Amino acid sequence: MQWARIEPLLPDRTPRRGGRWRDHREVIDAIAWKFQTGSQWVHLPERYGSWKGAYNRLRNWAIEGTWERVFTTLLAQADAEEDLDWVVAVDSAIVRAHQHAAGARKKGARRVSRTITPSDVPAED
Numbered sequence: 683m684q685w686a687r688i689e690p691l692l693p694d695r696t697p698r699r700g701g702r703w704r705d706h707r708e709v710i711d712a713i714a715w716k717f718q719t720g721s722q723w724v725h726l727p728e729r730y731g732s733w734k735g736a737y738n739r740l741r742n743w744a745i746e747g748t749w750e751r752v753f754t755t756l757l758a759q760a761d762a763e764e765d766l767d768w769v770v771a772v773d774s775a776i777v778r779a780h781q782h783a784a785g786a787r788k789k790g791a792r793r794v795s796r797t798i799t800p801s802d803v804p805a806e807d
Contacts, residue, residue, distance in 0.1 A: 712736035
C-alpha cells in the first residue's frame, strides 16, 4: 500500500546518460536501513547494492526536491483522508535558547542605567 503511494512520486528510473538505475524500492530500503541502524554508509549490507549508489540517490533527490515532493504529497493525502494525528512535544532538556535570547550580557557591551531627574526635563516656555 505505501509503495503504491510513493512510486509515482519518484523520478523516472531511466537516467539521462549511462545505464538504468537500481530499483527505487531497493534504494529506499537501503536508505531506511542506514537511518534505522545509525550505521555508516560503508557498512550497508550487500543485498542493498553499492552504498555509494544509495548515498548518491539520497543526496541527489534531496537537491532536486524529490524528498520534499514525496513528503508534502503524502502529508496532503493523509490529511485529506483525515489520517493525521499530530502530537508535538518540546522538551527543554533538548531545545535551548541561544545565550543572547536568554538575557546573557554580550561581551564588551554594558548597559548603563540612568535615572531621570527634574533638571533633565526641559522647561516649558
